[in-house]
Each structure stands twice: as structure tokens, then as C-alpha cells.
Amino acid sequence: MTERVYISIIGRQPGGEDKPIETKLPGRYCLINGRHCISYEERLADSEYVTKNIIKASGDQVTIIKKNGVESRLVFDQKRITSTDYHTPFGSINLSIRTKSIAIKESQDLIELKLEYSLLSGNTLVSDNMVNIKITPAR
Numbered sequence: 001m002t003e004r005v006y007i008s009i010i011g012r013q014p015g016g017e018d019k020p021i022e023t024k025l026p027g028r029y030c031l032i033n034g035r036h037c038i039s040y041e042e043r044l045a046d047s048e049y050v051t052k053n054i055i056k057a058s059g060d061q062v063t064i065i066k067k068n069g070v071e072s073r074l075v076f077d078q079k080r081i082t083s084t085d086y087h088t089p090f091g092s093i094n095l096s097i098r099t100k101s102i103a104i105k106e107s108q109d110l111i112e113l114k115l116e117y118s119l120l121s122g123n124t125l126v127s128d129n130m131v132n133i134k135i136t137p138a139r
Helices: none
Strands: 004-012 021-032 035-043 050-058 061-067 072-077 082-088 091-107 110-121 124-137
Touching: 004 035, 035 124, 050 110, 072 082, 072 091
Parallel strands: none
Antiparallel strands: 004 021, 004 124, 021 035, 035 050, 050 061, 061 072, 082 091, 091 110, 110 124
């Protein structure tokens, strides 16, 4: 995989009536100690903030770190429920993540991460979610 990449992220809530949310952005990729590391920036809707994002993925864990405008460290781990404080310009939310599945597919020109998880606030289910992240070389 090349260093310059495109990141396509599709998020959806199974059973929800909302359309999937899709983002495609340029970014950078590297492999460090067997972990896929992807970095990219995105502008928050209707905001001057440009969020810096890092995705770190290995076989059993995916971490998504967001900085600048939205501050969070989301850890997806099938072996345990994780928690995070999700900071936005509008306030903070404490969330727990119950990861149902993590799948990572790798080939020469594609890395694909599939996550299925539930978000909880306290003991209350906020949403069930699926995220599909595809990393392809920039051409």
C-alpha cells in the first residue's frame, strides 16, 4: 500500500430509516509494528473546525482518535466494553462501546475494516452501528 491514500467511510444504523453516512477523503497510510495507521482531516459540517483523525487497526482492536473541535478516543475491542468521553463544541458525552465484530481484509491495493458495535450511555442503548472503512492508494 502506498503512503498517499483515499479513505472511504460508510456508517449506518441497521434497521434505522436514515440513509448511510458516507465520507471520502485523502489521507496517509503506514504500517507500524503490524498495525495499520491511517490519518486524515475532515471539516465538521457548518463549522470552522478541521478535525484531525487517526485510525489504528490490528487483528483484534481498532482505535479511532479525533482531535481539534471533536476530541475522542474510540476503542473497539471484542474482548471488553470500552468507554470514552466524546467532546464536541456543544458539550461532552460519556459513551460506552460494546464491539460485536471486527473484520480486517488486506490486499495489495485495499485495506477494509468492518466494525459492528453498540453505543451506550449509562446502561441505555443509544444506537447499533456498522462502519465500513476502505483504504485505497491515491492515483
